[in-house]
Amino acid sequence: MSESLKNKTVRGVGWSFVDNIASSGVTFLVGLVLARLLTPAEYGIMAMIAIFIAVSNSIVDSGFSNALIRKVRVERVDYNTVFYFNLAVSVLLYVLLFLASPSISVFFKEPELVKVTRVIGSVLVINALAIIPRTVFVRDVNFKTQTKVSLISSVSSGAVGIVMALSGMGVWSLVGQQLSRQSLNSLFLWVYCKWKPSLEFSIESFRELFGFGSKLLLSGLLSTVYQNVYYIIIGRFYSSSLLGQYTRAEQFNMIFSSNLTSVVQRVSYPVLSSIQEDPKRLREAYRKVIKTTMLITFACMLGLAAVAKPLIVILIGEKWLPSVYFLQIICFSGMLYPLHAINLNILQVKGRSDLFLKLEVIKRIIAIAPILIGVFYGIEYMLWGSVFTAFISYFLNSHYSARLIDYPTMDQMKDILPTFFISSIVAFFMWCVSLFDISAYILLPMQLSLGILLAFIIYEKLRLPEYLEVRQLVCSLLHRKNKLDNKQIWTKN
Template sequence: MSLKAHVARSTLWSGVQIIGNQATSFLVFLVLTHFLSPGDIGVVALAVSFIEIMTPLMRAGLPEALIQRETLDELEADTCFWSGVALSLVMGAALFLAAPAIARSFASPALGPVLQALSALLPITALSATHEGRLTRSFGFKALAVRTLIANLIGGAVGVAMAIGGYGVWSLVVQRLIASFFSVVFIWISCRWVPRLRFSMVAFRRMSGFGAHMTLVTFLMSLNGRIFDFLLGFFMGPAAVGYMRVASRVLDMVTQFAVNPLTSVALPTLSRLQQDRPALSRAFIRLVRTSALMTFPAYFGLAIVAPDLVPLAFGRQWAASGELLSILCLSAIPITLQYFTWPAMAAVGRSDQASLGISAIVASATVITAIAAPFGLIAVVIAHVARTYLTLPLSMYLLRRSTGIESRPVLTAILHPLAAAVVMGLALLLLRPLLHDLHPTTRVAVLIVAGAALYGGLVLTTARALVKDLKTAFSRS
């Protein structure tokens, strides 16, 4: 099978994995929002934020180093596994002990026990990190998809049952723990690789040269995604975090569907082409263009329907989150591009450049949020969107410097999807007031159908070459 066919097939299975994961986790979250207050949701979001920013440090970039290698070394794989297990135990214990102090610093007593319970996710996750890396480098996304779907169905079922039974915050905590446990079980069954009890300091140093920068990149990316939770929790309290979490959770779900099936295959795909820069550039452009084709209409359409959609799904008490979501969706362009710049840099061994760019992004996010926080939650979100556009030129410059990929062909590749999505968004914006007398459910349905029909027609009539290229790629899978 050709690399292009591998990418297409892996993208499809990655999509299955993401849809299953998002559907079950979003269902649990949706149920919880009807049982919990914004403050309760904020507490869970803060606890999860600590886990997510510590996970890259626990992985130390070693599974990513296995993926990036042109050939797989079994000694490196064993070293990767045992390093991850040791680091996870140390970091999990440290987080467990520090949880009470963290809860006091955020003036949220409920945060402590939730954070202590979720600290177990670090060693649980470490048990599957190397297996996941082995499957990823061999494009084993079908196995990854099946195990994620089954594990999340089990965890989701338990979480929903507990929420209905009145267990509140702990419903989401238990759901995450159970899903992670069964994920480990199923990935060991799928991979059928058992690590040998051996460790090589030479192999560790060899991988950590790449992994150190990759760790910094993934850590900063996680911090960038969660910096608002920390700063909002510090400046405004858990309730503000809760409103932001509902808005960002909906956007995350859309991003997972539209972007992540492609970003999940970006590193192994581009790594295979690291010695052929013209082919690397073509593959990068194809990934970005395909992502834009799905991301732009999803984001722009969501911006229009969010004020109706969020109260319908979560309840009237979350109407403020709908306003926040509409603003967040305006960051479609930089999000689409930046999701692929960092894997491209890592694929050619220049994760140091990626860490430089993300450091600037995190620093700017911290400064802008701290400045905007006294003016309210809306001001913080507007500042966040503005910051994504202001830092985009730096990301594109570092991409060209690291990989030789020029900005102009990348931007040209997204023009057709962008133009079609903008026209669709403007049309829906004009149509929405005309539907004012309809029930919100009917109004959302009409807007979605109209937007999909208009965007699909525009793409089919103005970007036939793009559609033909995509059809050819997936028909070979």
């Protein structure tokens, strides 16, 4: 990896990581406050509408943002064409969602869903307005600006949600938080982005971009439906309260799994796309991404499973204890999410959106079994089934990506197994500490201290290349921050 590309990647990873902390991290902290003020049932109501919003957002984007990121040379007309298409589709989908709200309410047997759906549905149009500005920043690997926007919108919307919850507005505090966050995010992306729309639309540009993006749209829809289908199963066949417990477990899982996946995808996709015509360089860069990413992922996810109970008791209270077991199971499937994303990124980099779609169809057919198990036997069995399908999905993803860059699945496994075994050993000892009958406020610090110390000793002893890479990355980011701080001090003086 060349020095300029490496510096660009380091900056991208650093700011993308901070961006996720600013948005998801701050939102999570706000969620801890809201979880103490609201009931699991109120969280369950919001989860019932989640799949409809998620699917609609996928349709609005239609894979165009990825097509624009991948395209080597993007013209102004390309941006304008996608912008107007996104906006028109978002308005249409909002109207459909508005009209369908009574049926959604009847399906889940939840009267309040009619009003909630009609209000929260407006977020589709708000998000559509931000797609092109965000894409422009991603193409430039400019995550610094997005970080500023995320910080402003996350903190402000968090304050809105907490004030509404304290005022006794229940589920509407969650609605207010989401709407204000997306509105502010879109507003400031427009303020900072130099691109502005003009009245032009190209059929030729649409066809070119849609030819690649349409397959990503279909695969994205399948993935989105699958990721949210558990909300439908639990909400329809169980209760809004139990669904609230499940969503809280999912949100804890997202701290590491989804956020790390997002960071890796956002940075690696444009960076790997820029070297797609150099096979050897692409393979080595891809291999480094996998090894360093999975070192962090295994440590975080297995560690989270080990400390789940005291963590939840301390942060949101004992009324959320049923979510502990859900979280521990989800961690085992969640630890593979970044690996899925990295392998699928290669298919997009190589322009094989057809394979991307084919894989999504196969994996979702396989995933039908755990869903049926959830309907007839219970949520726990459904979640363990999802762990099994996650491993199968990895082998499918890696098989096809391996053929494109000459990086076989067995080589991938050899690269990541050392860090998996180390993280498993560390997590086991952390979990053993939880067997002692002591206060959660004492237990959690003991587990975390043991885990960090044990991992540091093992990695320093073994000196694995991926560990040294991560350590160097962290040192580079800290060094950059120190230089900036020193510069500001000298400027003031």
